[in-house]
Amino acid sequence: MDWGFPRWRGYESAREAAQIRLCDRHGCSEPGDCPAPKSPSSPDRWYFCQKHAAEYNAGWDYFAGLTKEEAAAREKKERQTHEGYQESSHYGWAGSGDGSRSGDELRALEALGLEPDADFDAVRKAWRTKAKEVHPDVRPGDDEAAKAFQTYQLAYEVLRAAEERREWHG
Known part of the structure; x- marks a missing residue:
């Protein structure tokens, strides 16, 4: 009895059954909403x-059977297709250890021996400490030290560029 005013009807007044997809695991009657x-x-x-889904994904290796080069090519290809999402992820509320850093940033943090949620002051401090130990002026003629120094420099440049992007966008 709404006298022709449909907005007066109560919520959930429809009689149709809701379509719910069940879990594909045999014997499970929970809703299957995790692809x-x-x-x-x-x-x-x-x-x-x-x-x-958690049980299934625990043993899943997305790059199984691929060489290191093929895995890197697939990661690059898929990063290109999802680039807009990755670019916009820094607008979220969450901190930096939860997906707001790119794979390159995480590898750079690992090279500097830092946690994924380290702030830029910690990055700068770790970079200075490690770079001083292997600087070519301190260890001349040492190829391993030169290679380590280049690794630290590259890691710092990646993280500095990411920090500048965040400051520019935020």
């Missing part, structure tokens, strides 16, 4: 509940 790939390069997906 998981059936095989590496396949668009087909399983749909598991959260518990079974």
